[in-house]
Amino acid sequence: xxxGATVEIDRAxxxxxxxxxxxxxxxxxxxxxxxxxxxxxxxxxxxxxxxxTATLRGNSVEMVMADDGRGIDLGAxxxxxxxxxxxxxxxxxxxxxxxxxxALQGGQGGGAARPAPAMGDPTVAARMPLRTIRDPYAGFAAxxxxxxxxEVVVMDEFKFNIYxxxxxxxxxxxxxxxxxxxxxxxGKTLSRxxxxxxxxxxxxxxxxxxxxxxxxxxxxxxxxxxxxPPANELTTPYGAFGMTMDEERGxxxxxxxxxxxxxxxxxxxxGTVIVATFCEAATGAANVDTVTGLPGPGALLFTARLVFSxxx
Numbered sequence: 001x002x003x004g005a006t007v008e009i010d011r012a013x014x015x016x017x018x019x020x021x022x023x024x025x026x027x028x029x030x031x032x033x034x035x036x037x038x039x040x041x042x043x044x045x046x047x048x049x050x051x052x053t054a055t056l057r058g059n060s061v062e063m064v065m066a067d068d069g070r071g072i073d074l075g076a077x078x079x080x081x082x083x084x085x086x087x088x089x090x091x092x093x094x095x096x097x098x099x100x101x102x103a104l105q106g107g108q109g110g111g112a113a114r115p116a117p118a119m120g121d122p123t124v125a126a127r128m129p130l131r132t133i134r135d136p137y138a139g140f141a142a143x144x145x146x147x148x149x150x151e152v153v154v155m156d157e158f159k160f161n162i163y164x165x166x167x168x169x170x171x172x173x174x175x176x177x178x179x180x181x182x183x184x185x186x187g188k189t190l191s192r193x194x195x196x197x198x199x200x201x202x203x204x205x206x207x208x209x210x211x212x213x214x215x216x217x218x219x220x221x222x223x224x225x226x227x228x229p230p231a232n233e234l235t236t237p238y239g240a241f242g243m244t245m246d247e248e249r250g251x252x253x254x255x256x257x258x259x260x261x262x263x264x265x266x267x268x269x270x271g272t273v274i275v276a277t278f279c280e281a282a283t284g285a286a287n288v289d290t291v292t293g294l295p296g297p298g299a300l301l302f303t304a305r306l307v308f309s310x311x312x
Contacts, residue, residue, distance in 0.1 A: 004054030009061055016137060017063070019158040024065040025050060026213055032069035044068070132171050133178045135163075142196040146204060149222070151181065153206055155194045161185035162194065162208060162220070184220055186227025191218070196242045198252075209236060209243045209254055217243065217254065217265075234265060235272040 009017075028050045036046035050067045139158025146153060150167040162184040171178040184206070185191065195211035204222025215238045218230035239258035246253065250267045265273060 001049055001051040002054075003051065004056075007054040007056050007061055009054075019137065019139060021052070021063070021065065023158065025052075028065060028067040028069070030213055032067045032071065034070055038070075042070075131169065133165050133169070134171050134175065135177045141194065144197055144199045144206075146199045146201065148201050149204055153197065153199050155197045155208055157193045157195050157211065159185065160189075160191045160194065162189075162191065162197070162206060164206075182225040184224050184226065184228065188227045188229045189218070189220075190214060190216060190230060190233065195240075198243055198245050200245075205231075207243065207245075207252070209240050211239065211241050211257065215240060217252070232268075232270050234269050237261075237263065 029048075033048040033050070034042065034044075039046050039048065048068060050065070053062075053064045053066070055062045055064075133152065133154070135156075137158075139156045140154050141157040142155040144153045144155075145151075145167065147167075152165045152167045154163045154165065156163060163180040164182050164184075165178060165180050169178060190210075191208060192210045192214040193212035194208040196209050198207040199205070200207070206220045206222065206224070207217065208220075209217045215236050217234040217236045217240070219232040220228070220230050224231075236254055237256050237259065239256050240254050240263075241257040242255040244253050245251070245267065247267075252265045252267055252269070254263050254265065255261070256263060
């Protein structure tokens, strides 16, 4: 349902609002609206209502998305704790677990941390980029580099697309955006809020993991282009967020954002299969967003609390 359909909005502004409004609509359907049976039990019509209201307020337009779903359970959803982040960049350093003592687990039982390493040359952060990939309406969530084919693979979680750019492409300042060499996108791809990915350097295959709407981890051949189905589909939990690969062991690691967990799958897995699950008690992380592969077999960095540990 739309109210205020006659309110006029500049076309350029409307184009930029399209993806955020689509995100709000999907969130209302995925998280706010009950199933027909649940709605009947609550004495509601089985068909839910999602309403977009546009209101002119002076020189501005207020847009509100609302639904008649259950809403947020304030009793179950509450802030447990908060901690102010340090104002200095030294907070971006971490302590590496040494063989003679256990890894730091949420700041407990790990012994005194070693002094933070020097931040290096302060002029590095001020360097201008050599090249730029530009998209005025980007929802870029992750970037992976294929050094073998000199390509940059970008996951766009708003448009649900995967873009492949020439790593050495030069985008003129006058160009509105960088033209990709190819892109993967469309309903057949099953890409929905693709929050992270991985590029197999040997084969060039592209892996993506969905965070929302349609959970799953999907693999596409390097030559895939357009609206094509993935070559492989793996079921992942709702809220999967980041991924990396241990090529030596042939395993994929996937973080689960809402559960604070890391799940491990065979690289060739399809359907539903799990090797092991590293839950909150093992990682010391309350909410895990990103997992980054580091040099060395089985070495992982969990950025939720910057916990570095060796797998068994």
